[in-house]
Amino acid sequence: MADQVIRENSMTLEFLSLPENVGLARVAVATFAAQVDITLNEMEEIKVAVSEAVSNAIIHGYDGEPRGKVRVTAERDSSGLTITVTDWGRGIADIAQAMQPAFSTDQERMGLGFAFMQSFMDGLEVTSEPDQGTQVRMFKKYKGERPGN
Amino acid sequence: MAERRINNPLRNNIEGVFLLQVFFSMEGKELWARLKGELDMHSADELRRELEASLDHARPEVLLLDMEGVSFIDSSGLGVILGRYRRLKKQGGRMVICRPKPQVLRLLQLSGLDKIMTIEANGPQNNPGGIG
Ligand SMILES: Nc1ncnc2c1ncn2[C@@H]1O[C@H](COP(=O)(O)OP(=O)(O)OP(=O)(O)O)[C@@H](O)[C@H]1O
Ligand SMILES: [Mg+2]
Numbered sequence: 161m162a163d164q165v166i167r168e169n170s171m172t173l174e175f176l177s178l179p180e181n182v183g184l185a186r187v188a189v190a191t192f193a194a195q196v197d198i199t200l201n202e203m204e205e206i207k208v209a210v211s212e213a214v215s216n217a218i219i220h221g222y223d224g225e226p227r228g229k230v231r232v233t234a235e236r237d238s239s240g241l242t243i244t245v246t247d248w249g250r251g252i253a254d255i256a257q258a259m260q261p262a263f264s265t266d267q268e269r270m271g272l273g274f275a276f277m278q279s280f281m282d283g284l285e286v287t288s289e290p291d292q293g294t295q296v297r298m299f300k301k302y303k304g305e306r307p308g309n
Numbered sequence: 310m311a312e313r314r315i316n317n318p319l320r321n322n323i324e325g326v327f328l329l330q331v332f333f334s335m336e337g338k339e340l341w342a343r344l345k346g347e348l349d350m351h352s353a354d355e356l357r358r359e360l361e362a363s364l365d366h367a368r369p370e371v372l373l374l375d376m377e378g379v380s381f382i383d384s385s386g387l388g389v390i391l392g393r394y395r396r397l398k399k400q401g402g403r404m405v406i407c408r409p410k411p412q413v414l415r416l417l418q419l420s421g422l423d424k425i426m427t428i429e430a431n432g433p434q435n436n437p438g439g440i441g
Contacts, residue, residue: 179350179351179354180351182349182350182351183347183349183351186349186381201412204381204412207381208381208383208416211349211350211381211383212383212384215349215350215383215384215385218350219350219385268388268392269384269385269388270384270387270388270391270420271384272384272387272419272420273383273384275419276383276384276416276419279419
């Protein structure tokens with residue numbers, strides 16, 4: 161596709177911490193992302209990253225119970241896509257430790273969520289406060305096969 | 310043996326949109342589970358229950374997961390696979406993953422699961438005896 165003019169855009173989605181909303185968030189953000197010319201591969205990467213962050217909010221932030229809100233925002237400018245996933249749940253005491261690959265507070269889990277966000281996105285920032293909640297901010301640069309970028 | 314569909318589709322509230330279906334069949338000592346749909350935290354819990362129930366019931370030597378129909382997987386889905394692998398290994402059995410799509414294969418590789426279990430890229434679906 162020829163050079164495209166990327167118009168700024170943003171969206172916000174807020175939902176109860178229920179498992180079925182993970183798919184909803186993933187599809188909504190992927191659809192938003194695909195309003196500009198991205199590759200199928202970039203789209204798959206965005207889907208995994210969103211799925212991981214939203215799953216964490218529900219599973220860890222709210223202990224898997226539908227007792228809180230999760231907010232997902234996606235913002236686009238000419239440089240790329242910023243996705244923010246926020247919960248107001250239990251928070252993370254040691255963020256550096258939580259972000260290490262294979263670290264999990266749940267024996268049944270692999271501890272790969274943050275590792276996938278890290279490898280599929282171009283930027284990852286986590287802010288969290290115990291008992292206040294967690295915010296995960298991810299950035300995806302536009303590259304794809306677009307000429308002139 | 311004819312394929313027997315023993316489970317209801319695992320479905321999301323939005324009928325038919327985000328859906329994981331599991332079809333089980335037994336061939337000798339091999340339990341086949343053919344998956345179709347998206348494998349995330351929502352479908353993972355249900356899939357774990359279904360697989361555990363079938364492993365309890367069928368006591369197979371090999372569990373084959375045919376993933377050709379899986380269009381999405383994340384760490385929750387990988388966790389279910391690893392959990393079943395561990396169970397089978399403890400019982401002296403093993404697990405084979407067949408025909409993962411490229412995006413699914415990529416996550417299997419990133420997670421290292423491809424190093425501990427067999428992945429059949431093309432899948433033995435036409436030749437079930439060939440991997441027994
Ligand atoms: N939103 C959150 N609220 C509270 N704790 C969190 C949140 N997100 C992550 N954590 C903590 O960080 C740890 C690591 O998260 P990560 O997603 O990498 O692994 P996991 O969720 O435990 O396993 P997997 O993602 O492989 O299923 C979690 O085990 C949890 O303790
Ligand atoms: Mg996680």
